[in-house]
Amino acid sequence: KAGVTQTPRYLIKTRGQQVTLSCSPISGHRSVSWYQQTPGQGLQFLFEYFSETQRNKGNFPGRFSGRQFSNSRSEMNVSTLELGDSALYLCASSLRSSAGYNEQFFGPGTRLTVL
């Protein structure tokens, strides 16, 4: 079974631009979560999508948004990029059943550099 895929793997943008990152979950997984990883702040939860609806949101400004499609693929968008948005953006998928914990499987990430 194919793992979580993220595209693109690397991206360079300039301040003020916007960017869209894509995540394809493992087949059958319906929950997609996004995390930002930076040297200064570490790994931080951005948001989770399930059944095309945002279910949880971390403490990030409104410039960070996302969506999920009917096939469970998810995109996240960052508008008006700032230098501090340079990070590795990780996507994780899980089954999200009602019983207990479902393991999250992480993709390789998208490395975003803002110049």
Added chain:
Amino acid sequence: AQSVTQLGSHVSVSEGALVLLRCNYSSSVPPYLFWYVQYPNQGLQLLLKYTTGATLVKGINGFEAEFKKSETSFHLTKPSAHMSDAAEYFCAVTFSGSARQLTFGSGTQLTVLP
């Protein structure tokens, strides 16, 4: 609110020596606890997890961890380090009400010396 503290941002051990990576958590409700490993330019791979039941959990690659509620700890150990264990390790916590929102520690970079 929940939080995770990893003691030691860098740990060096000799090949064949014991690996001990420390993790303490804070959670007002029963936690789910995890250890992830990250190799350069890769995502996170789950090493092991504690949700309920046995407090000593075994994971992949010979790693294990023990959940100690009284000490609010979940330290990661491996009896004998291998060169391939060199990576960054993250402890994470969540709870049943929000199981997909992981709170991570700051990470520990493990170096294995020949």
